[in-house]
Amino acid sequence: MSLRIRLTRGGAKKRPFYHIVVADSRSPRDGRFIEKLGFYNPMVPRDHPDRIRLNDERAKHWLGVGAQPSDRVARFFAQADLMEPRARPEQTKKPKPKAKAQERLKEQEEKRQAAEEEAKAAAEAPAEATAEEAAAEDAAPAEEEAQG
Numbered sequence: 001m002s003l004r005i006r007l008t009r010g011g012a013k014k015r016p017f018y019h020i021v022v023a024d025s026r027s028p029r030d031g032r033f034i035e036k037l038g039f040y041n042p043m044v045p046r047d048h049p050d051r052i053r054l055n056d057e058r059a060k061h062w063l064g065v066g067a068q069p070s071d072r073v074a075r076f077f078a079q080a081d082l083m084e085p086r087a088r089p090e091q092t093k094k095p096k097p098k099a100k101a102q103e104r105l106k107e108q109e110e111k112r113q114a115a116e117e118e119a120k121a122a123a124e125a126p127a128e129a130t131a132e133e134a135a136a137e138d139a140a141p142a143e144e145e146a147q148g
Contacts, residue, residue: 002024002068003023003024003034003065003066003067003068004025004069005020005022005059005062005063005069006020006029006073007020007021007029007040007070007073008023008030008033009029009030010030016042016043017039017041018042019040020039020073022034022037022067035062037054037059038053038055039052039053052076052079054076054082056082059080059082063077063082063083
């Protein structure tokens with residue numbers, strides 16, 4: 001018999017409330033269970049103390065016996081320092097933009113870089129011109145004094 005620590009749904013329609021239970025992996029989600037370990041109420045704010053309640057001693061016992069937590073329950077246990085957090089798998093390519101959209105993004109990035117370079121060059125060019133004009137003005141009075 002393989003044991004799972006998982007959530008069973010309760011509460012009203014569109015007002016979920018979950019119990020954290022130890023159950024046989026073959027039993028239905030909201031069906032027969034062995035023991036209740038706590039609850040999870042997703043309707044309250046994240047920092048509220050009644051969002052997640054766990055019986056830590058019993059959870060440690062069932063983990064020691066070999067019960068496997070579901071992904072969500074494993075996250076709760078990791079927050080409560082009952083186990084190490086699971087590694088997050090690498091995401092698939094599905095949510096990434098398709099080929100044409102990637103080309104458009106690349107073109108936009110190149111245009112943005114070219115505009116930045118032009119702005120940088122334009123900012124440097126007047127500085128150089130003013131430096132040359134200042135040098136020419138400094139040289140002009142010296143030439144007038146030499147002539148006069």
